[in-house]
Amino acid sequence: MAFAVITLENKRSNQIKLAPVGYSWTNLFFGFFVPMFRGDWKWGIIFLAVGIVTWGFGCIITSFFYNKLYVSDLLKEGFKVKNLNGADKELVKIKLGIARL
Numbered sequence: 001m002a003f004a005v006i007t008l009e010n011k012r013s014n015q016i017k018l019a020p021v022g023y024s025w026t027n028l029f030f031g032f033f034v035p036m037f038r039g040d041w042k043w044g045i046i047f048l049a050v051g052i053v054t055w056g057f058g059c060i061i062t063s064f065f066y067n068k069l070y071v072s073d074l075l076k077e078g079f080k081v082k083n084l085n086g087a088d089k090e091l092v093k094i095k096l097g098i099a100r101l
Contacts, residue, residue, distance in 0.1 A: 004087035004095075008071070008079040017079065019071045021087065021095050028063040031056065040070055071096055 004021045020026075027034045031051050035044035043066065050058035075098070084092060 004092060005085055006071070006081055006087060006092060007083040007085060008074050009082040010077065010079045012078055015079075016082070017074060019074060020067050021071065021092055022067060024063045024066040027066045028059055031059045031062075034066070035070070038070065040073065042073075043069060068096055 005018050006021060008017050008019055009015070010017075024034065027047075032044050032047035035041070035047060047058070047062055047066075050062060
C-alpha cells in the first residue's frame with residue numbers, strides 16, 4: 001500500500017476527518033506543523049520538543065509512526081471508520097495495528 005486515506009466520523013460531534021495511513025511524508029518535510037494544522041496539539045508540542053533537541057532530524061523518525069498515532073487518538077476520541085476510500089481493509093488494519101474496522 002503506497003498511500004491510503006481513510007474517512008473517520010464522530011457521530012456525537014458530527015465531525016468528519018480524513019486520515020492518511022502509512023508513512024507521513026508531510027511530517028518528514030514540515031515536522032511539527034503537521035500535527036498543529038490537524039489540531040493534534042499534544043503531538044505537535046511533543047514533535048516540536050523532539051525537533052529542538054535533535055536539531056530537526058527527529059522528523060525522520062517521527063514520520064514512520066505519526067499517522068498511526070493520529071488515527072489511534074481519533075479512534076479513542078470516538079471516531080469510527082466511515083469509508084476506506086478504496087484501500088485494502090486488511091492492509092489498513094495491519095498498518096494501524098487494530099483488530100477490526
